[in-house]
Amino acid sequence: MSKIGIMGGTFDPIHYGHLVTAEAVRSTFDLDNVLFVPTGNPPHKKGYKVTGSVHRYLMTVLATVTNPFFEVSRIEIDSEGYSYTIDTIKGLKKIYGKTADLYFISGADAILEIITWKQVNELLDLCFFVAATRPGYELKELNQKINEIKKIYNKQIFSLEVPAMAISSTDIRKRVREKRPIKYLLPESVEYYIKKNKLYV
Ligand code: ATP
Ligand code: MG
Secondary structure, three states: OEEEEEEEEOOOOOOHHHHHHHHHHHHHOOOOEEEEEEOOOOOOOOOOOOOOHHHHHHHHHHHHOOOOOEEEOOOOOOOOOOOOHHHHHHHHHHHHOOOEEEEEEEEHHHHHHHOOOOOHHHHHHHOEEEEEOEOOEOHHHHHHHHHHHHHHHOOOEEEEOOOOOOOOHHHHHHHHHOOOOOEOOEOHHHHHHHHHOOOOO
């Protein structure tokens, strides 16, 4: 049996909050790999113009090269239109087969968006969920919500406290726009990629 972590995100750009979270979950749950899954281009979904998927994919590749356990998937960027988590997980289940347990990793802010009440049963049948703490989202509140879901659906959702990184892609984009430093918030390779391609200016 293999254990694969799935870390979905816009990654616009990827930063140390994503990387620390993925690594913490990998080591705690003894995962064989973590697969980063950049989203396809969402249609106005996020209230700002999301950077093209090729840039976001390449930044994710650059950021993960130094970790032998990290891989990047094109499953969402290669599929047309916006992908829902449920379809991505079904697709990955097909690829990895019955011998793999999937662990979907997300930050505390994203978990409840992903596990909507409508889909919770099906999603939780397909994979385990790990919700990681994120500055601004308390572990206590997160655990309360998770417990509600657990009680109703009798399914397991894990929560994990990870090193607090008060970093967001939104803040990084804003810093670039305002010509403020982004150094040490994300890998140097990604910092140079952003400069070279004049992203977020
Ligand atoms: P944006 O500000 O554009 O929403 P973001 O920093 O939230 O960007 P996303 O690509 O939206 O990054 O997040 C992908 C996943 O990583 C989500 O599950 C999110 O909760 C999680 N995540 C993002 N930043 C952190 C962080 N600093 N600590 C823990 N988890 C994080
Ligand atoms: Mg976000």
